[in-house]
Amino acid sequence: MYSRGSENLMDTDFWGELKNNLRKAVGEHNFTAWIAPLELDRVKDGVATLTVPTNYAGIYVERNFGDQILNEFGALRGNVRRLVFSVSKPKAAPVQISRSEAGDNAQAGVASPVAPRQSLPQSAPRHGASGGDQDMRAKLERMLQPAPLDPNSTFDSFVVGKPNELAHAAARRVARGGKPEFNPLFFYGGVGLGKTHLMHAIAWELQSANPDLNIVYLSAEQFMYRFVQALRDKKMMDFKSLFRNVDVLMVDDVQFIAGKDSTQEEFFHTFNALIEHNKQIILSGECAPNEIKNLPVRISSRLSSGLVVDLHPTDYELRLGILQSKVDTFRAKHPDLEVADGVLEFLAHRISTNVRVLEGALTRLFAFASLVGRQITMELTQDCLADVLRASDRKISIEEIQRCVAEHYNIRLSDMIGPKRVRSFARPRQIAMYLCKKMTSRSLPEIGKRFGGRDHTTVMHAVKRVDELMVQDAQIADDLELLRRALEA
Numbered sequence: 510m511y512s513r514g515s516e517n518l519m520d521t522d523f524w525g526e527l528k529n530n531l532r533k534a535v536g537e538h539n540f541t542a543w544i545a546p547l548e549l550d551r552v553k554d555g556v557a558t559l560t561v562p563t564n565y566a567g568i569y570v571e572r573n574f575g576d577q578i579l580n581e582f583g584a585l586r587g588n589v590r591r592l593v594f595s596v597s598k599p600k601a602a603p604v605q606i607s608r609s610e611a612g613d614n615a616q617a618g619v620a621s622p623v624a625p626r627q628s629l630p631q632s633a634p635r636h637g638a639s640g641g642d643q644d645m646r647a648k649l650e651r652m653l654q655p656a657p658l659d660p661n662s663t664f665d666s667f668v669v670g671k672p673n674e675l676a677h678a679a680a681r682r683v684a685r686g687g688k689p690e691f692n693p694l695f696f697y698g699g700v701g702l703g704k705t706h707l708m709h710a711i712a713w714e715l716q717s718a719n720p721d722l723n724i725v726y727l728s729a730e731q732f733m734y735r736f737v738q739a740l741r742d743k744k745m746m747d748f749k750s751l752f753r754n755v756d757v758l759m760v761d762d763v764q765f766i767a768g769k770d771s772t773q774e775e776f777f778h779t780f781n782a783l784i785e786h787n788k789q790i791i792l793s794g795e796c797a798p799n800e801i802k803n804l805p806v807r808i809s810s811r812l813s814s815g816l817v818v819d820l821h822p823t824d825y826e827l828r829l830g831i832l833q834s835k836v837d838t839f840r841a842k843h844p845d846l847e848v849a850d851g852v853l854e855f856l857a858h859r860i861s862t863n864v865r866v867l868e869g870a871l872t873r874l875f876a877f878a879s880l881v882g883r884q885i886t887m888e889l890t891q892d893c894l895a896d897v898l899r900a901s902d903r904k905i906s907i908e909e910i911q912r913c914v915a916e917h918y919n920i921r922l923s924d925m926i927g928p929k930r931v932r933s934f935a936r937p938r939q940i941a942m943y944l945c946k947k948m949t950s951r952s953l954p955e956i957g958k959r960f961g962g963r964d965h966t967t968v969m970h971a972v973k974r975v976d977e978l979m980v981q982d983a984q985i986a987d988d989l990e991l992l993r994r995a996l997e998a
């Protein structure tokens with residue numbers, strides 16, 4: 510497509526030549542997949558507008574080949590400073606992605622605000638040019654506007670270790686696409702352990718293999734918000750049709766909708782409709798579906814019907830791996846960065862809360878070191894991160910202890926917390942209560958509450974009993990020692 514209103518320097522030969530140069534620069538495979546479908550629409554005031562088949566293609570091309578395209582423009586005609594992509598088909602409302610905005614954000618290492626605005630489902634109502642219809646379409650678009658994907662959350666940037674290897678393997682498998690094998694795939698685990706990262710990585714992978722796929726990623730809170738909005742605007746039919754026509758639905762933090770009666774019902778219907786049509790669903794939550802409070806069993810058992818995988822708290826090796834990978838990424842842009850021996854090991858040891866805190870600490874260190882132009886030494890680390898280090902002074906949570914003990918004795922968390930009194934559950938439960946008392950600052954009533962609402966006298970009894978057992982039973986003493994070490998790691 511070539512617009513006559515463009516600067517007169519442009520002609521189809523020029524565009525052909527530029528594409529040919531790009532073919533050499535990006536290779537045949539990339540060329541066929543990404544560059545060949547591009548068309549030059551116009552060049553005006555130093556801005557080249559290229560049409561792309563989908564929003565995603567625009568974002569992908571911008572991120573991966575934007576600089577090369579600008580270079581080629583520069584080599585042939587020096588008058589283009591910026592690229593703008595617009596979607597050529599009426600499938601989605603035209604989205605303009607400005608090369609310079611996206612580039613700036615990518616450089617700053619933050620989630621790009623122009624990251625995928627996934628297209629509307631194919632069957633979304635199409636509308637003509639009338640003002641009313643356009644309003645309607647805009648409304649529908651807003652209703653399904655998925656949350657943006659973080660361009661940094663890819664499989665390449667995900668560090669795999671023992672605590673997350675199963676979740677990672679499951680994510681990889683689902684990212685291959687095709688007929689869903691695990692449906693839904695449900696990730697669960699504590700805060701900041703990489704659930705969202707894996708979901709985004711799957712989305713990027715699926716979308717790059719098939720740019721036309723309608724992938725909708727959003728949080729359960731956003732789902733609820735849209736649902737309420739649709740109810741209010743009397744647009745429930747549209748809401749249903751939009752959500753039931755996605756190819757891949759990803760919902761983060763599903764525990765949020767538990768107990769919100771009509772939202773969870775609607776979610777359940779959407780879920781069933783998609784599963785029935787073999788559409789992939791990927792969910793995440795802070796705990797396994799059957800442990801989500803206030804979620805009816807009917808729903809939680811459906812959510813458990815695919816593959817439920819746990820992301821365990823990070824261990825020292827994984828934290829160190831993540832730190833090293835972040836340093837490598839940062840060093841690629843700032844080759845002068847120097848990190849003294851022992852600093853990363855120190856951080857991996859001291860900051861064990863969650864990866865988000867670890868990342869934040871490192872980002873602060875990088876910023877500080879580059880501002881003052883100094884090497885990152887142990888001394889600078891301790892000065893600069895004094896508050897983070899204080900806050901991270903090993904605070905072990907009741908949940909962590911419960912998980913660790915449940916795993917050690919090979920029982921389910923729900924059985925440890927649940928009402929059953931058989932010895933195979935009761936003993937680990939007492940041990941976990943004992944460790945909660947010894948390793949956290951929680952009171953007996955607080956601990957009892959977290960063990961299925963038990964009374965503080967039950968906790969008191971457990972502590973006394975385990976104290977006795979430690980003397981009488983060498984196996985229990987060994988178990989406790991092992992558990993303590995695992996929790997303190």
Ligand SMILES: Nc1ncnc2c1ncn2[C@@H]1O[C@H](COP(=O)(O)OP(=O)(O)OP(=O)(O)O)[C@@H](O)[C@H]1O
Binds near residue numbers: 662698
């Ligand atoms: N294994 C990993 N490798 C690299 N980065 C990771 C890894 N795990 C987590 N991160 C990073 O840590 C940060 C927090 O991860 P993420 O948002 O995916 O956590 P989450 O489990 O979804 O947490 P929440 O429950 O709070 O939503 C992100 O920046 C993510 O990229």
